[in-house]
Structures are given as structure tokens and as C-alpha cells.
Amino acid sequence: MTETNIDGSTPVEDNRRVLGIVPGKPVAGDRKEPDRQDLVMVWPHVLVRHAVVAMAVVVVVLLASVFFDAPLRAVANPTLTPNPEKAPWYFAALQELLSHFHPLVAGVLIPAAVIVGLGALPYIDTNPTRRPRDRKVAVLAFTMVMVLWIALTIIGFAFRGPNWEWVWPWVEWHGEL
Amino acid sequence: MDLKDRVEDEGNAAGTDGSFDPGRADPGALARFRRTEFGRSIFRTPGRLTPRDRAAGHWANFFLHIYPVKMRRAEAGFRYSWYLGVISTVLLGSLVVSGIYLMFFYVPTPNQAYVNIQTLQVDVRFGQYIRNVHRWSAHLMVLAVAAHMARVFYRGAHKKPRQFNWVIGVVLLVLTLLLSFTGYLLPWDQLAFWAVTVGSEMAGYVPFVGNEVRETLLGGSSVGAPTLLRFYVLHVVVLPLLLGVVLMIHLWRWRKDSMLDLDPSGRANDSKGDDGD
Numbered sequence: 369m370t371e372t373n374i375d376g377s378t379p380v381e382d383n384r385r386v387l388g389i390v391p392g393k394p395v396a397g398d399r400k401e402p403d404r405q406d407l408v409m410v411w412p413h414v415l416v417r418h419a420v421v422a423m424a425v426v427v428v429v430l431l432a433s434v435f436f437d438a439p440l441r442a443v444a445n446p447t448l449t450p451n452p453e454k455a456p457w458y459f460a461a462l463q464e465l466l467s468h469f470h471p472l473v474a475g476v477l478i479p480a481a482v483i484v485g486l487g488a489l490p491y492i493d494t495n496p497t498r499r500p501r502d503r504k505v506a507v508l509a510f511t512m513v514m515v516l517w518i519a520l521t522i523i524g525f526a527f528r529g530p531n532w533e534w535v536w537p538w539v540e541w542h543g544e545l
Numbered sequence: 546m547d548l549k550d551r552v553e554d555e556g557n558a559a560g561t562d563g564s565f566d567p568g569r570a571d572p573g574a575l576a577r578f579r580r581t582e583f584g585r586s587i588f589r590t591p592g593r594l595t596p597r598d599r600a601a602g603h604w605a606n607f608f609l610h611i612y613p614v615k616m617r618r619a620e621a622g623f624r625y626s627w628y629l630g631v632i633s634t635v636l637l638g639s640l641v642v643s644g645i646y647l648m649f650f651y652v653p654t655p656n657q658a659y660v661n662i663q664t665l666q667v668d669v670r671f672g673q674y675i676r677n678v679h680r681w682s683a684h685l686m687v688l689a690v691a692a693h694m695a696r697v698f699y700r701g702a703h704k705k706p707r708q709f710n711w712v713i714g715v716v717l718l719v720l721t722l723l724l725s726f727t728g729y730l731l732p733w734d735q736l737a738f739w740a741v742t743v744g745s746e747m748a749g750y751v752p753f754v755g756n757e758v759r760e761t762l763l764g765g766s767s768v769g770a771p772t773l774l775r776f777y778v779l780h781v782v783v784l785p786l787l788l789g790v791v792l793m794i795h796l797w798r799w800r801k802d803s804m805l806d807l808d809p810s811g812r813a814n815d816s817k818g819d820d821g822d
Contacts, residue, residue, distance in 0.1 A: 402618060404619035406617070407615040407617060407618070409596075409603075410613055410616055411599075413618075414612065417623070418628070422635045425632050426639065429681055437673060437677055438673075438676050441734040441736045443659045443734060444655070444737065453742070456726060456740050457684075459726075459744055459747075476751050476755075486694075487715045487716075490703045510695075510699075544736055
């Protein structure tokens with residue numbers, strides 16, 4: 369067979385003409401790279417991951433409970449005030465603020481502002497973009513408040529001793545969980 | 546290979562979830578079990594022949610109704626959420642289970658509470674251990690909920706149209722803190738008593754109504770027997786019920802919004818994600 373097609377290939381069969389050349393595609397349809405915005409079935413893709421996370425959390429809690437006992441001090445005695453007198457650790461930042469500001473500011477205005485501010489945040493931060501580089505101000509402001517709050521919590525929890533004076537936690541430990 | 550098997554394989558091959566498994570000949574023990582009379586009576590749904598049937602199977606499952614049928618691939622992975630919402634929910638489950646066990650051995654009066662805890666730790670089978678589980682789950686849940694909030698912020702997942710689910714999340718954070726705080730008093734030891742004394746003093750600083758708020762909370766001018774009873778009722782009935790209801794709204798909205806197709810600049814790509822399921 370000497371006859372060739374326009375692209376140099378040989379005709380498929382005698383008595384048939386090549387009418388067109390199409391790019392190669394799988395018969396089943398277009399294959400494409402999985403896109404991050406594609407939809408995946410929740411079962412199994414999400415549920416399997418959630419199950420693994422759930423088991424990991426349960427294992428962490430069960431193991432922590434083997435090695436660390438929940439504290440139980442002496443029976444409550446209203447006439448015997450411990451020194452330092454500590455709030456639960458998640459209120460340690462507030463307690464630390466109370467030692468610096470008037471109680472009305474540290475005990476009422478700041479917590480109210482934090483809760484109201486957090487609730488109103490999506491209505492303040494109305495910039496629609498989700499890219500971190502396009503929302504530097506919001507990220508910076510949130511991060512600063514968060515770091516400040518964490519720092520105050522750590523100070524109030526671990527760095528305060530009798531009479532709410534500064535102690536180094538590796539010298540005297542006064543944190544309570 | 547009968548017709549049913551063949552259709553099932555084709556259904557998988559064309560699956561929209563990327564699970565392409567043309568060479569699967571054996572449907573597996575579970576699939577065979579599902580086809581028995583007994584298996585059909587358990588799982589209710591007939592064999593899942595096509596992707597549409599698999600979605601229908603999800604729909605028909607009571608336990609999966611809190612999940613959407615499909616999710617964005619990007620939102621299913623660890624990097625997106627660090628699974629902090631899942632972690633918080635699992636810790637809540639751990640707290641409910643361990644808390645119910647503790648309730649069997651606890652009476653909220655100053656005379657009995659502390660003795661109950663001592664008895665629990667020494668005489669009750671797994672008493673100390675379950676108390677540890679409850680304690681550490683509670684602390685971890687406060688951490689997980691706070692971290693969840695921070696992660697959602699950095700992800701920008703609180704933005705339009707999800708704003709109000711963030712507000713519901715703030716309510717859940719406050720409820721979590723209140724649950725932890727009310728539970729803190731129940732062992733009735735020095736740690737509990739004085740932590741709650743300090744914590745409730747803050748309520749007294751509210752202008753005009755501070756003392757009324759504080760005395761309503763404590764049931765008196767200082768922490769005492771009425772406080773213990775009030776905190777107990779809040780801790781085991783009122784706050785868990787509230788948290789449960791608000792959490793259901795939170796998850797319902799999460800599911801409804803899970804199909805949103807938003808590009809990073811915040812514009813909706815098209816309208817196919819309008820209805821979550």
C-alpha cells in the first residue's frame with residue numbers, strides 16, 4: 369500500500385476515506401486533574417477522615433487520663449482563702465487584667481467588648497476575599513488581639529503567685545487545672 | 546457476572562468521586578451480606594448501583610443526615626480546618642458519656658459532694674479514671690473550640706454568606722466556657738470553691754445590676770449550698786440542652802453551606818451551590 373493520508377499515516381482500510389482528525393480522548397469522556405473545588409462524596413472521603421480524627425482524640429483523652437489524675441484539694445472552706453486565689457485558666461487573662469485596671473474596665477467592659485466584638489466580626493470584616501495576602505489588616509489585628517490574650521492567660525495562669533505577684537513558674541508553680 | 550454486578554461496576558467507573566476501580570470483580574463480603582434478606586432489612590437501601598443510588602443511600606441513612614452528601618475536595622482535607630470542629634464535637638461526646646457516669650455517684654450538697662468525689666475515686670469502679678476523662682476532655686474542649694474559631698477566621702470561612710454561623714459559633718464558645726465554669730464548682734474542694742468565688746466576683750462589677758446578677762447566680766451573697774445546686778442544674782440540664790440545640794443549628798447551617806462554590810476573592814462561581822443538598 370503506497371497511498372498515504374495528508375498527515376502521513378496510512379488509510380485505515382481500502383475503500384474508506386479519512387474525513388477528519390480529532391485529538392485523542394478516552395472513550396469514557398474527558399479525564400481531568402482533580403480540582404480542589406470538585407465535589408467528592410462525603411462517604412467515604414470525609415467520613416473516613418473524621419472517624420480517624422475521632423479515634424485519635426479518644427485515644428489522646430484516654431491516655432491522658434491514665435497518666436494524669438484530676439486534682440482534688442481539701443474540702444471547700446469559706447474561712448480559709450488560698451493565696452493566690454486563682455480563677456479557672458480560661459479566665460486567667462481577665463484576672464490578670466483585673467490586677468491592672470479598674471474592675472469595671474477589666475471585669476465588665478473588656479469581656480463584653482471581646483464577646484460583642486467577636487460576634488460582630490463578620491460584619492466588621494466585610495472584605496469578601498479569603499486570600500490571606502489580601503486581608504493583611506484583618507489578619508494582623510486578629511493575631512495581635514489573640515497573641516495578647518494568650519500571653520495574658522499564660523501570665524495569669526503560671527506567672528502569678530501569692531498576692532498576685534510575679535513568680536517564675538520553674539521556681540514556684542501556682543497553676544491549677 | 547450478572548447484570549447487577551456489571552451495572553454496579555459501571556456505576557463505580559463513572560463515579561463522580563474519583564474512585565475508579567475497573568478491575569473489581571469481587572464485590573466484597575459486606576456487599577454480599579447487604580444482598581441477603583437479613584442485610585437488606587438492616588441497611589434499608591437496595592444495592593447502590595449508580596452514583597445517584599449512592600447519594601440516595603446517604604440520604605436514606607439517619608446517622609448521615611448531619612452530613613452533606615458531597616463536599617468540596619478542598620474542604621475535606623486536614624489543611625482546611627485542622628478538623629477542630631470535629632475534635633470539639635468528639636470531646637463533647639466524651640464529656641456527655643463520662644458526665645452521665647459521674648452523675649450516678651454525685652449529690653450536689655456541700656455535705657455530700659466532696660465525700661462523693663472521694664468515694665468515687667476510691668471505691669467506684671473506674672471512678673477516678675472516668676473523672677479524669679471528664680476533666681481533661683473539658684479542658685481540651687475549651688482549647689479546641691477556641692482554636693476552631695481562630696482557624697475559621699484565618700480561613701476566611703466566616704465571610705458572606707456564612708456570617709451568622711460565626712455568630713452562632715461565638716454563642717457556642719460562651720456556652721462551652723459557662724459549662725466548664727459551672728462544672729468547676731462541683732467537686733466542692735478548695736480549688737473549686739475559690740475559683741468560682743473569684744470568677745463570680747467579676748459579675749458583681751456590672752454597673753447597677755451587678756450585685757443582683759451575682760446573687761442570682763450564686764443564690765446568696767457568697768458561694769454556698771444554693772450555688773452548688775444552681776451550678777449543678779445549669780451544668781447537667783440547662784447548659785447541655787442549650788448547647789445541644791445551638792450546636793444542631795450550627796451543624797445544619799454548615800451542611801447547607803457546604804456546597805457553596807466561592808472563589809478566593811469571595812465571588813460565587815455559579816448558582817449550582819445555592820441549595821446545600
